Amino acid sequence: xxxxxxxxxxxxxxxxxxxxxxxxxxxxxxxxxxxxxxxxxxxxxxxxxxxxxxxxxxxxxxxxxxxxxxxxxxxxxxxxxxxxxxxxxxxxxxxxxxxxxxxxxxxxxxxxxxxxxxxxxxxxxxxxxxxxxxxxxxxxxxxxxxxxxxxxxxxxxxxxxxxxxxxxxxxxxxxxxxxxxxxxxxxxxxxxxxxxxxxxxxxxxxxxxxxxxxxxxxxxxxxxxxxx
Amino acid sequence: xxxxxxxxxxxxxxxxxxxxxxxxxxxxxxxxxxxxxxxxxxxxxxxxxxxxxxxxxxxxxxxxxxxxxxxxxxxxxxxxxxxxxxxxxxxxxxxxxxxxxxxxxxxxxxxxxxxxxxxxxxxxxxxxxxxxxxxxxxxxxxxxxxxxxxxxxxxxxxxxxxxxxxxxxxxxxxxxxxxxxxxxxxxxxxxxxxxxxxxxxxxxxxxxxxxxxxxxxxxxxxxxxxxxxxxxxxxxxxxxxxxxxxxxxxxxxxxxxxxxxxxxxxxxxxxxxxxxxxxxxxxxxxxxxxxx
Numbered sequence: 001x002x003x004x005x006x007x008x009x010x011x012x013x014x015x016x017x018x019x020x021x022x023x024x025x026x027x028x029x030x031x032x033x034x035x036x037x038x039x040x041x042x043x044x045x046x047x048x049x050x051x052x053x054x055x056x057x058x059x060x061x062x063x064x065x066x067x068x069x070x071x072x073x074x075x076x077x078x079x080x081x082x083x084x085x086x087x088x089x090x091x092x093x094x095x096x097x098x099x100x101x102x103x104x105x106x107x108x109x110x111x112x113x114x115x116x117x118x119x120x121x122x123x124x125x126x127x128x129x130x131x132x133x134x135x136x137x138x139x140x141x142x143x144x145x146x147x148x149x150x151x152x153x154x155x156x157x158x159x160x161x162x163x164x165x166x167x168x169x170x171x172x173x174x175x176x177x178x179x180x181x182x183x184x185x186x187x188x189x190x191x192x193x194x195x196x197x198x199x200x201x202x203x204x205x206x207x208x209x210x211x212x213x214x215x216x217x218x219x220x221x222x223x224x225x226x227x228x
Numbered sequence: 229x230x231x232x233x234x235x236x237x238x239x240x241x242x243x244x245x246x247x248x249x250x251x252x253x254x255x256x257x258x259x260x261x262x263x264x265x266x267x268x269x270x271x272x273x274x275x276x277x278x279x280x281x282x283x284x285x286x287x288x289x290x291x292x293x294x295x296x297x298x299x300x301x302x303x304x305x306x307x308x309x310x311x312x313x314x315x316x317x318x319x320x321x322x323x324x325x326x327x328x329x330x331x332x333x334x335x336x337x338x339x340x341x342x343x344x345x346x347x348x349x350x351x352x353x354x355x356x357x358x359x360x361x362x363x364x365x366x367x368x369x370x371x372x373x374x375x376x377x378x379x380x381x382x383x384x385x386x387x388x389x390x391x392x393x394x395x396x397x398x399x400x401x402x403x404x405x406x407x408x409x410x411x412x413x414x415x416x417x418x419x420x421x422x423x424x425x426x427x428x429x430x431x432x433x434x435x436x437x438x439x440x441x442x443x444x445x446x447x448x449x450x451x452x453x454x455x456x457x458x459x460x461x462x463x464x465x466x467x468x469x470x471x472x473x474x475x476x477x478x479x480x481x482x483x484x485x486x487x488x489x490x491x492x493x494x495x496x497x498x499x500x501x502x503x504x505x506x507x508x509x510x511x512x513x514x515x516x517x518x519x520x
Binding site: 086087088089092109110112113115119187188 | 237238299300301302303304305306308309312313314316317318319320322323374375377378380381382512
């Protein structure tokens with residue numbers, strides 16, 4: 001697998017840096033997001049995410065009393081103090097050496113404790129396997145020194161993947177320069193996904209997190225109705 | 229309500245399980261009470277009640293464990309609950325607590341069945357009694373800690389308040405079911421004591437539930453849904469009317485008649501079930517999420 005060449009239209013991440021990575025994470029610059037859903041589509045395709053579930057999703061948010069839409073890409077926050085890790089009885093959610101949280105499918109018995117514990121609604125049950133699943137920051141790609149699918153597909157460089165634990169990493173520098181902060185900071189789970197220019201009202205507007213609810217369906221439908 | 233998604237991962241099987249675990253806790257403590265404090269003088273009646281209580285406890289917890297198994301999305305991996313151990317997971321501890329509790333119930337029942345009918349002392353010694361009490365309390369409390377592990381995401385499930393509330397619910401429903409099954413064998417003075425206890429337990433439930441709603445950072449939207457929305461019938465009729473007001477009213481009746489007692493115990497059982505359903509369902513859902 002490691003002999004596979006990088007996909008030609010991508011610039012590979014510096015190999016030496018990715019191998020030393022201590023805190024794999026992402027910075028999401030909300031000033032750049034145009035709500036195109038390219039990241040969601042790329043993620044769904046890359047990871048064969050089942051219908052009705054998402055690993056990565058762009059929420060359209062309406063700020064009260066302001067006639068503009070804001071866009072908020074959401075995914076698993078790869079918390080450093082992850083509630084899913086604590087809740088699972090079989091240790092299916094696991095932290096890799098670079099800090100990312102992945103679900104070991106072999107250990108999962110579908111008890112849903114991790115789903116219940118996640119404050120970001122990032123975990124779902126794959127209906128075919130009956131096991132929990134979520135974003136793993138495309139481990140299969142990053143191990144080949146490729147960027148995660150969502151990052152590679154973003155046309156505006158809203159999503160940036162890097163080592164947040166390395167002060168010299170350009171993504172970590174970018175996060176520091178622009179005062180990037182976690183989403184739902186009050187949850188105190190120390191996420192490894194940081195946001196630039198996120199505002200408090202967004203937490204309420206996107207309370208449900210990554211997964212889809214019937215109410216969200218209605219909102220999307222209304223927006224489509226208005227725009228057509 | 230049963231769709232498995234990020235908002236309502238726990239559905240009816242879990243609520244029924246929580247009720248059964250409470251029943252097991254209450255019934256086994258009822259058995260201990262009759263074995264240790266009401267022994268000898270009652271011509272063996274206490275042993276009959278204790279035996280029934282232990283059967284209720286065993287039946288409830290086994291049925292509950294089967295429900296948990298049914299609720300697993302990947303039951304083939306069930307064995308992982310025993311082969312893997314995550315010490316920070318309440319479920320991991322709960323699995324082991326249930327296993328030991330089942331064995332204790334079976335062993336206690338074996339001792340009760342094999343005792344000589346002339347024996348005046350309880351065949352269940354202090355050590356076994358202590359273990360039964362410890363594991364009965366653990367069975368009653370640990371489900372609250374399981375929900376409590378999600379309290380970051382679902383603020384209504386505050387474990388420090390849920391634990392005593394679930395214990396009270398378990399105690400009243402366990403005693404109620406045993407009383408319903410062995411009604412004729414209970415002495416007048418014991419019934420009187422239980423009546424007073426029921427009253428205290430109901431007041432305790434009301435205080436704890438009110439604290440849960442007021443102290444936790446449960447969202448306004450979630451509160452509205454509980455009091456006036458999707459779960460309002462469950463709450464006002466199931467919990468307030470059947471679970472609290474009816475038994476409260478009956479407990480003031482001066483001459484306890486058979487029908488009154490049966491109605492009281494049935495109300496307590498239904499009320500305990502309804503309150504668990506309200507807590508589990510209204511604690512979930514998009515409106516209950518942190519940030520909402």
